[in-house]
Amino acid sequence: MASAAEQLAANLNFGAFAKATELKKRLWFTLGVLIVYRIGTYIPVPGIDASVMAELVRTHGGGILGMFDMFTGGALGRMTVFALNIMPYISAAIIMQLMTAASPTLEQLKKEGEQGRKKINQYTRYLTVVIAAVQAYGIAVGLESITGTLGPAVAEPGLFFRFSAVVTLVGGTIFLMWLGEQITARGVGNGISLIIFSGIVANLPSALAATLELGRTGAISTFVLLFLLVMAVVVTGAVVFVERAQRRIIVQYPKRQVGNRMFGGDSTHLPLKINTAGVIPAIFASALLLLPVTIAGFSAEGGPEWLQPITAALAHGQPLYMILYAAMIVFFAFFYTAVVFNPTETADNLKKYGGFIPGIRPGQNTAEYFDYVLTRLTTVGAIYLVAVCLLPEFLISRYAVPFYFGGTSLLIIVIVTIDTVAQIQSHLIAHQYEGLIKKARLRGARK
Structure with missing residues (x-):
């Protein structure tokens, strides 16, 4: 049976929006x-x-x-x-x-x-x-x-x-x-x-116009333009699916007796996202890899002599660039996830309030279980980030597609859109709850 929040979310309409x-x-x-x-x-x-x-x-x-x-x-x-x-x-x-x-x-x-x-x-x-x-x-x-x-x-x-x-x-x-x-x-x-x-x-319209101009002049074939469009739709769908995906860990709270009444015994879940680090790994990896290219580009001689072969190897589409880019994304995905989620602290908070995971002992065992689950989720999330970020890199290097069609920009656009829509829905749900409460009070006053 759907919860009240789910029922309200399913009934969101323009009429409710107009009244909010x-x-x-x-x-x-x-x-x-x-x-x-x-x-x-x-x-x-x-x-x-x-x-x-x-x-x-x-x-x-x-x-x-x-x-x-x-x-x-x-x-x-x-x-x-x-x-x-x-x-x-x-x-x-x-x-x-x-x-x-x-x-x-x-x-x-x-x-x-x-x-x-x-x-x-x-x-x-x-x-x-x-x-x-x-x-x-x-x-x-x-x-x-x-x-x-x-x-x-x-x-x-x-x-x-x-x-x-x-x-x-x-x-x-x-x-x-x-x-x-x-x-x-x-x-x-x-x-x-x-x-x-x-x-x-x-700046997306101007970037799109520049890409279409490449197609008009013959720099990009019509087939490639269609492939770009299909790929953008597919990758966007994949990003939405993964960003909304969760691993829900069941948390049980024991019953306790206060006087003649029993309290507690509820169960809830702790949601863990597949991509806890968000877009941070892609931004960090891009900035670090593009730094030597930028330093060399600002110099009229192409930078120091030892920097020139590194710059050539780190150009878009080069094997070394792709390998290092993927490795840095994986590293920062694990590193940033470890910073924002502390399994030991979470396990201690659960133990403090009497919560436990069925089949897992509270305390250190719970922390190890969180670490076990989070490591596997982050592995999947890192692979997803690498796939989303590397595929556009081939297009940027091969067809000179603007940065606006890169994996980092796509991740930011989709993730922020999902979060903003969720915020709007929560405001609508709160407004509908307020309306229900007011109606209940009016009926109670009439009685």
């Missing part, structure tokens, strides 16, 4: 914030020649510059106030998660509940400012040394330009961080993810 005024306010607020973000991606940093920056992105678009320009929705290529986007905050959040796992002080702070979480969030913001400042200064210094065919990238290099560029770029990142928090609190949730999502989606 709170949800509509949240959607309009989210849309307004994303429009503000997109406007900011066209406000340039003072003192930079936009035409030289556009030429730079076209020249070095196959390296890490092209990948991060994709995440920023073109803001990096135009060198606008949101050129760093929200990436420093994501880096800071990941570093704080790693430090929490390594530092007993931070780990204890994490266990203090809401107060400890606020403190860790505050440290994350401070670290975001530091990372953004370092990246902004590096970009400012790097731009001063760049001269394209149209002239220098910076009209008046010097200390004042570096200061103004750092203040502008760091301010843009902090503002985006604040916007993301506002979407999470007053919108439909997942604020940081939605900002990255909107940046990628905003």
